[in-house]
Structures are given as structure tokens and as C-alpha cells.
Amino acid sequence: MMDATRAEVCATACADSWDDAGEVLASPFGLIPALGARLARLTTAPDLLLTDGEAVLLAEPPPLGRESEAATAEGWMPYRRVLDLLAGGRRRVMMGATQIDRHGNQNISRIGPWERPKVQLIGVRGAPGNSVNHVTNYWVPKHGVRTFVERVDLVCGVGHDRATGAAGRFHDVRVVVTDLAVLDFAGPDRTMRLRSVHPGVTVREVQERTGFELDTSAVAETRLPSAEELALIRGRLDPDGLRYREVPA
Amino acid sequence: MRDKLVSPDEIAGRLRSGMTIGIGGWGSRRKPMALVRAILRTEVRDLTLVSYGGPDVGLLAAAGRLRKVVHGFVSLDSIPLDPHFRAARQRGELAVAEYDEGMVLAGLRAAAARLPFLPTRAGLGSDVPALDPELRTVRSPYPDGEELLAMPALRLDAALVHLNRADRHGNAQYLGPDPYFDDLMCAAADHGYLSCERVVPTEELLRGGPVQSLLLDRTHVDAVAETPRGAHFTSCTPDHERDEAFQRRYAAAAADAASWQAFHDEFLAGDERSYQAAVDAAREVNG
Numbered sequence: 252m253m254d255a256t257r258a259e260v261c262a263t264a265c266a267d268s269w270d271d272a273g274e275v276l277a278s279p280f281g282l283i284p285a286l287g288a289r290l291a292r293l294t295t296a297p298d299l300l301l302t303d304g305e306a307v308l309l310a311e312p313p314p315l316g317r318e319s320e321a322a323t324a325e326g327w328m329p330y331r332r333v334l335d336l337l338a339g340g341r342r343r344v345m346m347g348a349t350q351i352d353r354h355g356n357q358n359i360s361r362i363g364p365w366e367r368p369k370v371q372l373i374g375v376r377g378a379p380g381n382s383v384n385h386v387t388n389y390w391v392p393k394h395g396v397r398t399f400v401e402r403v404d405l406v407c408g409v410g411h412d413r414a415t416g417a418a419g420r421f422h423d424v425r426v427v428v429t430d431l432a433v434l435d436f437a438g439p440d441r442t443m444r445l446r447s448v449h450p451g452v453t454v455r456e457v458q459e460r461t462g463f464e465l466d467t468s469a470v471a472e473t474r475l476p477s478a479e480e481l482a483l484i485r486g487r488l489d490p491d492g493l494r495y496r497e498v499p500a
Numbered sequence: 501m502r503d504k505l506v507s508p509d510e511i512a513g514r515l516r517s518g519m520t521i522g523i524g525g526w527g528s529r530r531k532p533m534a535l536v537r538a539i540l541r542t543e544v545r546d547l548t549l550v551s552y553g554g555p556d557v558g559l560l561a562a563a564g565r566l567r568k569v570v571h572g573f574v575s576l577d578s579i580p581l582d583p584h585f586r587a588a589r590q591r592g593e594l595a596v597a598e599y600d601e602g603m604v605l606a607g608l609r610a611a612a613a614r615l616p617f618l619p620t621r622a623g624l625g626s627d628v629p630a631l632d633p634e635l636r637t638v639r640s641p642y643p644d645g646e647e648l649l650a651m652p653a654l655r656l657d658a659a660l661v662h663l664n665r666a667d668r669h670g671n672a673q674y675l676g677p678d679p680y681f682d683d684l685m686c687a688a689a690d691h692g693y694l695s696c697e698r699v700v701p702t703e704e705l706l707r708g709g710p711v712q713s714l715l716l717d718r719t720h721v722d723a724v725a726e727t728p729r730g731a732h733f734t735s736c737t738p739d740h741e742r743d744e745a746f747q748r749r750y751a752a753a754a755a756d757a758a759s760w761q762a763f764h765d766e767f768l769a770g771d772e773r774s775y776q777a778a779v780d781a782a783r784e785v786n787g
Contacts, residue, residue: 367592380622
């Protein structure tokens with residue numbers, strides 16, 4: 252076994268979030284999730300649909316950063332079709348999170364009050380619709396108490412405690428992958444649980460960098476990439492090493 | 501058939517303070533920037549803007565022309581957030597109605613079909629309804645009984661869009677990979693205003709692309725302006741790509757009032773011709 256870097260462990264953990272997705276559109280936000288979706292497409296999830304980040308569905312996964320190079324299109328997916336398709340549920344995303352709480356409520360809109368935010372962020376984007384329509388996962392490249400908070404300033408992505416009624420019918424927030432760990436919502440009352448720590452990371456370290464108490468009753472170690480996965484990451488999907496911009500080696 | 505060809509300034513001259521205006525494109529892609537610059541040359545203010553936001557929002561916010569922005573995001577794509585929009589918000593100067601991207605689409609579709617609302621799942625459970633106390637839910641009359649969000653129609657006084665080609669009557673064509681929502685913006689508006697890279701005779705339209713690329717028909721367009729490189733500095737594939745260097749300069753100018761004044765004086769103090777000339781001059785200086 253070659254030594255895998257932390258970024259590569261993160262990429263395979265992200266890939267695992269798509270392994271049972273079937274024939275749906277994969278929408279990764281961030282470099283490591285994009286690497287993960289493409290890795291899943293070449294290994295455990297061969298039926299995934301991938302885009303070039305704009306309006307083209309690509310027949311084969313492109314290397315990171317080379318999405319616009321000549322590639323075979325297998326379909327057309329402009330933004331309005333993405334919005335229609337996600338309402339039909341045939342999509343699985345991995346979004347970012349400026350804040351996330353123990354129930355999986357996520358914020359990417361603003362920090363501070365509505366009328367005069369301390370920090371204006373991107374806006375709710377598609378987070379409300381994604382989280383009530385299809386499987387939604389999150390990627391946090393720098394696990395810390397500023398992100399993992401007791402209470403988010405604005406609920407964009409819907410968490411388990413608020414997924415009631417029609418909002419709960421297709422709600423399925425599953426995992427949060429970070430540079431330290433994989434977390435899910437299998438704790439008491441569907442609260443956040445530490446599922447696994449990446450090799451070299453301790454449970455205590457993750458808890459110290461989390462702003463609320465985690466369920467740590469059954470923590471495993473995140474799996475290492477296989478030799479095949481490492482070869483695909485290094486040789487085919489990210490030969491330029493863009494993954495280290497998000498998670499330094 | 502009516503000849504609708506006018507100048508960008510004539511289109512801007514048809515707008516009034518206090519209007520609700522929809523702007524087409526998406527983020528920093530195919531925005532009707534020449535029309536936005538034409539608005540900056542008028543006295544129009546207190547606008548409510550509906551936009552999949554980009555530098556259109558930023559420019560109008562920086563000039564103090566906006567009362568409210570209705571949006572799902574305001575992004576420059578290669579720069580995650582428009583810094584002029586961010587600065588205006590953080591100074592507490594700008595009201596916003598922030599919706600899920602799909603809610604904006606539902607609101608435009610409702611307006612285009614003259615419906616009061618469309619039901620949608622997007623927004624339920626999130627803080628979006630709490631941010632807009634006027635939002636209501638609607639219960640399905642069928643056995644499922646689901647209670648969904650009733651997204652109100654986003655009716656527009658005017659829509660501004662930029663496409664690649666058009667004829668003088670308002671038939672218009674996109675040649676890039678994505679139509680965005682420009683046809684819906686025009687359908688949701690009392691008046692549709694179009695700028696394009698090049699006006700061509702009707703019989704030449706299909707030389708550029710297949711019949712499906714004719715996104716707008718003339719029922720939705722009141723006036724047409726020819727504005728070559730009129731989406732600059734956003735992308736207008738295949739006529740021109742995004743001017744990343746210029747966009748970085750625009751973003752950096754949000755740092756303080758002095759740097760914004762300098763940017764304004766260099767690029768925005770004159771007409772569209774002097775803007776394009778200043779862009780070329782800046783490109784030569786910077787290589």
C-alpha cells in the first residue's frame with residue numbers, strides 16, 4: 252500500500268457518499284467532492300451523471316481543472332433543467348457549509364442579523380430546495396468550532412429537526428465529510444455522530460474542534476483508499492494535484 | 501412588422517424610479533451589462549431587482565440605485581460573492597428578499613402564466629419563510645394533504661436581457677450552452693428589453709444555430725439595442741468570454757470609496773463607447 256495523503260482519504264470518503272446513488276446527477280461543490288464524485292463514477296457508481304460545471308453532461312469523468320477540454324457530451328443540463336431535475340429527486344449533492352449544527356441545519360447565507368449582516372455570504376442558493384428534495388451531504392475542508400456551531404445564524408439547508416411535514420417527505424441529509432472525520436446523523440434523536448476519524452486523527456481532537464457534543468459511542472477509522480483508487484486519483488483524475496489546494500498535504 | 505431597434509440609452513430612458521426590474525443571465529454570465537451601464541447614466545433609483553445575481557446587482561448597488569434585491573445568490577462565479585453587494589449589505593443599505601433558486605424560478609413561472617402563485621417544496625423547513633413574512637403555504641386539496649410553499653408570482657415591470665443575435669423585431673437567439681432564464685424574465689414582465697451582440701436580418705438567424713436556439717419571439721420584446729461586447733465583463737459565449745482580469749479589478753475597487761471613485765472615473769463616467777475604449781486601453785496597459 253502506498254501512503255495516502257489526507258486529501259486522498261477525504262476524496263475517497265466523499266466518493267463513498269455516492270456509492271449507492273444509482274443513475275442520478277452528482278452535484279459536488281468543491282474540489283475534493285468533485286474528485287470524489289468522479290472517483291465514484293469510475294469505481295462503485297458507474298451510472299452517475301457528471302457535468303462540466305456548466306450545461307454539458309460529460310460521458311467520461313474529466314481531470315480536475317480540465318473540464319473544458321474536448322470531452323464527449325452525453326446530454327444537456329442547463330441550470331433550469333437542474334432546478335427541475337432536483338425537484339424530481341434524481342440528484343445527489345455534496346454542498347459546502349459555512350456553519351452546520353448538530354441536527355444538520357446548514358448556513359451559507361450570512362453571519363449576523365438580517366438587516367445588516369456582519370458578514371454577507373453567498374445567499375441561500377439551492378440549499379433549501381436541495382435538502383428537502385434529495386440526498387444531501389456536506390463537505391467542510393477545515394473542521395473547526397466556527398463551522399460546527401450550536402445554532403446556525405440562518406437555516407439554508409434543512410436539518411433533521413426541521414424536516415417535518417412536506418419538508419420531511421424526501422429529506423435525507425446523511426453525512427458530513429471534513430478534513431478530520433466523517434460524521435453522520437445516527438446519534439440520539441438523529442443528532443450528529445462521529446462515524447469515523449481519518450488515520451492520524453483522534454476522537455478528542457475532533458470533539459475539541461466541534462462546538463457541540465458529538466455522539467462518540469462507536470467511532471471507526473476512515474478507510475484508506477485502495478491502490479486502484481490512488482492510481483485513479485493521481486494518474487487520471489487529479490494529475491495536477493489541485494486537491495492539495497483544499498486539504499494541504 | 502414593427503422596427504424595434506433603439507439605442508441602449510433609449511431603453512434606459514423607458515425605466516422609472518421605483519420599478520421592479522428583472523435582469524437576465526446568471527451570476528457573471530451573459531448579463532445585459534451595457535443596459536445596466538445605461539441605467540447608471542440616468543437618474544433612475546429605488547429599483548427592486550429580481551436577478552440570479554452577478555455584477556449587475558453589484559454595479560447598481562454601488563451606485564445606490566437599489567431599494568431591494570430579490571435573489572437566490574449574488575456571485576461573480578470565479579469570485580464567490582460580488583464584493584459591492586456584500587459591502588452595501590454590511591453597511592445596512594440594502595433590503596433583500598432571499599429565496600431558494602428554485603423559488604425564484606417558480607415565481608417567474610407563476611408571473612409568466614398570470615397565476616398568483618405556484619406551489620413548491622423548496623423553502624419549507626428553512627429560514628427563508630421567516631425572512632419574508634408575506635410568504636404563505638397552500639394545502640393540497642387531494643388526499644395527500646401536503647402543505648407546500650405558495651411562491652408568489654414575481655411580476656416585473658420590465659425585464660432586461662442580453663443575447664447573441666436578434667433581428668429588428670425582437671426575435672432573439674442564444675448561441676452559448678445555456679439559455680439561463682431570459683425567456684421567463686421577459687414573459688414575467690410588462691415590457692421586455694433586449695440587447696444583443698449583433699442585429700441581423702431575420703433570414704440570417706438560422707445560419708448561427710438551430711431553430712431551438714431562437715429563445716425569444718417578438719411577442720416578448722418591446723425594444724432591441726445592438727451593443728457589441730454588451731455583456732462585458734461577464735461571459736457571452738461564443739462571442740466573448742468573461743474578462744477575468746477586468747472582473748478582478750472591478751471586485752478590488754470595492755475595497756473603499758476612493759478606489760471605487762477611481763474605477764468609476766476611468767470606466768463609468770462616459771458613454772458605452774468610452775467604456776469599451778477604456779477597457780481596451782486598460783488591457784493594453786496591463787498586457
